[in-house]
Amino acid sequence: MDGQYLPISEAKVSVLDWGFLHSDATYDTVHVWNGHFFRLNLHLDRFFRGVERLRMKLPFARSEIELILKNCVALSGHKSAYVEMICTRGTSPTFSRDPRQAENRFIAFAVPFGSVATKEQLERGLHIAISDTVRIPPESIDPSIKNYHWLDLVKGLFDAYEYGAETALIVDINGNVAEGPGFNVFLAKNKQLKTPAHSVLPGITRQTVFDLCAEVGLSAIAADVSRDELKDADEVFITSTAGGIMPVTRIDNTSIANGQVGRVTRQLMDLYWKKHADPAWSTPVLYP
Amino acid sequence: MDGQYLPISEAKVSVLDWGFLHSDATYDTVHVWNGHFFRLNLHLDRFFRGVERLRMKLPFARSEIELILKNCVALSGHKSAYVEMICTRGTSPTFSRDPRQAENRFIAFAVPFGSVATKEQLERGLHIAISDTVRIPPESIDPSIKNYHWLDLVKGLFDAYEYGAETALIVDINGNVAEGPGFNVFLAKNKQLKTPAHSVLPGITRQTVFDLCAEVGLSAIAADVSRDELKDADEVFITSTAGGIMPVTRIDNTSIANGQVGRVTRQLMDLYWKKHADPAWSTPVLYP
Numbered sequence: 001m002d003g004q005y006l007p008i009s010e011a012k013v014s015v016l017d018w019g020f021l022h023s024d025a026t027y028d029t030v031h032v033w034n035g036h037f038f039r040l041n042l043h044l045d046r047f048f049r050g051v052e053r054l055r056m057k058l059p060f061a062r063s064e065i066e067l068i069l070k071n072c073v074a075l076s077g078h079k080s081a082y083v084e085m086i087c088t089r090g091t092s093p094t095f096s097r098d099p100r101q102a103e104n105r106f107i108a109f110a111v112p113f114g115s116v117a118t119k120e121q122l123e124r125g126l127h128i129a130i131s132d133t134v135r136i137p138p139e140s141i142d143p144s145i146k147n148y149h150w151l152d153l154v155k156g157l158f159d160a161y162e163y164g165a166e167t168a169l170i171v172d173i174n175g176n177v178a179e180g181p182g183f184n185v186f187l188a189k190n191k192q193l194k195t196p197a198h199s200v201l202p203g204i205t206r207q208t209v210f211d212l213c214a215e216v217g218l219s220a221i222a223a224d225v226s227r228d229e230l231k232d233a234d235e236v237f238i239t240s241t242a243g244g245i246m247p248v249t250r251i252d253n254t255s256i257a258n259g260q261v262g263r264v265t266r267q268l269m270d271l272y273w274k275k276h277a278d279p280a281w282s283t284p285v286l287y288p
Numbered sequence: 289m290d291g292q293y294l295p296i297s298e299a300k301v302s303v304l305d306w307g308f309l310h311s312d313a314t315y316d317t318v319h320v321w322n323g324h325f326f327r328l329n330l331h332l333d334r335f336f337r338g339v340e341r342l343r344m345k346l347p348f349a350r351s352e353i354e355l356i357l358k359n360c361v362a363l364s365g366h367k368s369a370y371v372e373m374i375c376t377r378g379t380s381p382t383f384s385r386d387p388r389q390a391e392n393r394f395i396a397f398a399v400p401f402g403s404v405a406t407k408e409q410l411e412r413g414l415h416i417a418i419s420d421t422v423r424i425p426p427e428s429i430d431p432s433i434k435n436y437h438w439l440d441l442v443k444g445l446f447d448a449y450e451y452g453a454e455t456a457l458i459v460d461i462n463g464n465v466a467e468g469p470g471f472n473v474f475l476a477k478n479k480q481l482k483t484p485a486h487s488v489l490p491g492i493t494r495q496t497v498f499d500l501c502a503e504v505g506l507s508a509i510a511a512d513v514s515r516d517e518l519k520d521a522d523e524v525f526i527t528s529t530a531g532g533i534m535p536v537t538r539i540d541n542t543s544i545a546n547g548q549v550g551r552v553t554r555q556l557m558d559l560y561w562k563k564h565a566d567p568a569w570s571t572p573v574l575y576p
Contacts, residue, residue: 012300023311
């Protein structure tokens with residue numbers, strides 16, 4: 001923060017930062033696995049696009065930010081980490097309400113790697129409930145700008161807990177499945193993969209699934225996905241930087257296929273983790 | 289914060305607080321004028337409703353929060369202040385992603401009173417542009433829970449600046465006028481007042497206009513307001529705790545009526561500020 005490296009317990013933002021008071025911020029999260037960033041360039045690309053679309057200016061060049069992220073991880077000592085880069089609108093020196101007068105702020109932090117799914121859930125598959133809550137539509141906020149507007153997702157999560165499920169999916173304005181708190185969703189039906197196209201974050205792990213499918217000759221498309229279509233799939237999985245590819249074996253009170261983690265899901269999970277050792281997709285951290 | 293009174297420059301939230309990372313928070317702002325809170329009870333009512341709807345728990349009772357707000361203002365010494373109370377989801381001691389495991393946090397601060405409109409703009413009326421950006425719909429986030437999800441409003445503001453206007457209105461999902469960054473809007477036509485009913489914060493100043501209209505025998509309703517209807521009005525004004533009732537004399541490139549601040553607007557502005565001395569609507573701060 002502000003050119004300083006601090007213990008995470010001391011990393012704090014002003015209550016007057018518009019990044020807090022107006023959630024006027026964009027961010028990205030990349031993970032480090034076995035001492036290597038995974039697909040760092042794709043995360044940096046998306047982060048820089050978001051910053052530009054929000055008409056903010058980073059106080060550092062891309063190469064400097066890459067160095068800051070590496071330093072954060074190296075200083076933390078974490079070999080597997082969840083690394084977040086944030087640009088907030090900041091505050092205006094005159095407390096002006098005009099966002100053009102604010103001094104934008106860059107923050108980065110590294111914490112131990114965390115996953116949406118526990119080890120047990122990864123083995124047996126997650127139980128998800130679909131909430132009626134509508135994901136904030138693109139007409140309101142461009143979902144390709146990764147943002148902290150999560151009250152709809154949090155509402156969905158509470159609905160899912162009430163239902164007895166472990167996490168949630170919420171819907172788009174037309175009632176089709178959109179995404180969950182921090183993840184995209186895929187279905188496989190007759191070896192064809194499909195993921196919602198609208199009102200979703202274009203996730204990097206989602207993109208990685210398309211890339212892996214291309215490598216192994218599976219067909220994958222982005223299109224509308226109805227609730228019924230999802231429940232009627234052969235296999236369902238979710239994707240997130242926080243956990244990678246994670247199987248889903250129950251949606252509401254419907255078991256997906258035979259309630260076991262499917263073959264396509266296992267194949268993609270294996271390939272996903274193998275790719276972490278591929279130099280083309282990974283960037284080493286130099287620990288002290 | 290956490291039972292301590294601090295200079296505002298030291299008031300900071302953890303970067304790991306879900307109030308920041310997921311904008312998982314609700315808040316309210318009340319103003320102090322000439323050493324008195326204005327309609328404090330209505331603000332506290334709304335704040336407590338929002339906290340409950342987000343399924344958060346405040347670590348203080350209502351009477352304690354009222355005392356904290358008074359102490360903040362008294363210690364700041366400001367005779368006219370903008371006072372914000374905030375409840376954030378907080379963080380989980382185990383960095384869990386489950387919002388039920390987070391320890392909710394209360395924050396309050398007092399800063400000098402600020403207004404959406406400058407003194408000059410209050411005299412001649414604001415110039416507003418209507419952006420095509422859609423306010424986050426109630427199906428996504430209940431607008432009666434006052435929240436920091438402002439990226440749509442910030443986008444509207446940038447659109448308005450590009451147009452050469454001073455502030456913005458954005459629309460609801462049907463294309464009707466919704467609200468602006470921190471304010472509701474009213475029109476007067478043939479002495480009948482009207483304000484958008486849907487996809488808007490039920491503002492306390494908006495409520496105050498209804499109350500003042502009842503007192504002076506003006507009719508006021510909440511209903512759909514189209515762009516054309518707004519531009520064709522006799523008078524237009526906006527309402528906010530940050531500035532009260534503020535006249536609008538130009539929308540896009542249309543002058544409202546003759547481009548002068550109208551009589552109904554002036555009458556309500558006068559009454560609004562007079563009411564600040566009414567003991568029924570004000571609560572004194574006891575300065576040291």
